[in-house]
């Protein structure tokens with residue numbers, strides 16, 4: 001039995017993930033205005049959370065300098081670079 005990783009993430013997102021597919025899929029952000037994409041190893045739910053709670057993630061980032069997962073750092077950098085643009089979640093198959 002696999003123990004879920006606990007990073008202080010919302011319980012709902014962990015529950016949703018355990019019910020989801022186990023196939024490895026790559027999700028990422030795509031800026032519709034710049035036609036630029038960023039792919040991540042993080043699951044879709046995490047990327048959705050980061051995009052919707054960008055301000056929360058930035059607050060967290062301030063307090064855990066150096067302790068953030070790479071995908072969060074990269075995701076925030078992308079969202080920062082494309083601030084105000086239309087960012088959509090994409091799946092790479």
Ligand SMILES: [Zn+2]
Nearest residue numbers: 031034082085
């Ligand atoms: Zn952009």
